[in-house]
Amino acid sequence: MAVKPSKKASGRGALRAELVTQLEEALALASAAHAATVAGATHAESKPENDKDTRALELTYLARGQAQRVVELQAALVELASWSPRGFSDDDAIALGALVTLDEDGDERRLFVAPSGGGNQLAGGVQVVTPQSPLGVALLGKYVGDEVELRGRRMEIVDVA
Numbered sequence: 613m614a615v616k617p618s619k620k621a622s623g624r625g626a627l628r629a630e631l632v633t634q635l636e637e638a639l640a641l642a643s644a645a646h647a648a649t650v651a652g653a654t655h656a657e658s659k660p661e662n663d664k665d666t667r668a669l670e671l672t673y674l675a676r677g678q679a680q681r682v683v684e685l686q687a688a689l690v691e692l693a694s695w696s697p698r699g700f701s702d703d704d705a706i707a708l709g710a711l712v713t714l715d716e717d718g719d720e721r722r723l724f725v726a727p728s729g730g731g732n733q734l735a736g737g738v739q740v741v742t743p744q745s746p747l748g749v750a751l752l753g754k755y756v757g758d759e760v761e762l763r764g765r766r767m768e769i770v771d772v773a
Contacts, residue, residue, distance in 0.1 A: 646678035688728035713771035
């Protein structure tokens with residue numbers, strides 16, 4: 613008999629899928645911006661008119677930064693493609709894949725700990741945090757009922773799913 617995934621587990625899978633979609637869209641935009649910048653940098657009108665004209669050089673620097681962003685997004689997508697978030701209970705320590713609810717003075721926030729895509733907002737107001745982020749570092753290894761402090765703000769962990 614096959615075991616059905618819990619609603620919480622399928623919810624994490626849906627969050628992962630939504631994050632992948634957002635990163636794919638960001639990659640498409642970044643790739644298009646990079647291509648446009650490269651075209652602008654190499655266009656005949658970008659040829660310097662004198663030794664003080666740095667338009668083409670500036671576009672080259674911009675293109676380099678955009679290329680780095682494209683590579684970062686590609687790596688994030690590869691990482692997410694091979695990652696499957698596991699299930700958690702209130703007795704488990706927070707780790708990669710956890711869906712965490714924090715309470716800060718009566719205001720609740722939901723966070724999804726993912727290997728990449730930090731800062732993205734997902735369905736239901738869920739914010740993505742990575743293990744490398746300050747909040748991710750503060751959360752890893754903590755349990756329901758623990759408090760975390762970040763930049764003078766105290767938050768209580770009220771749920772881990």
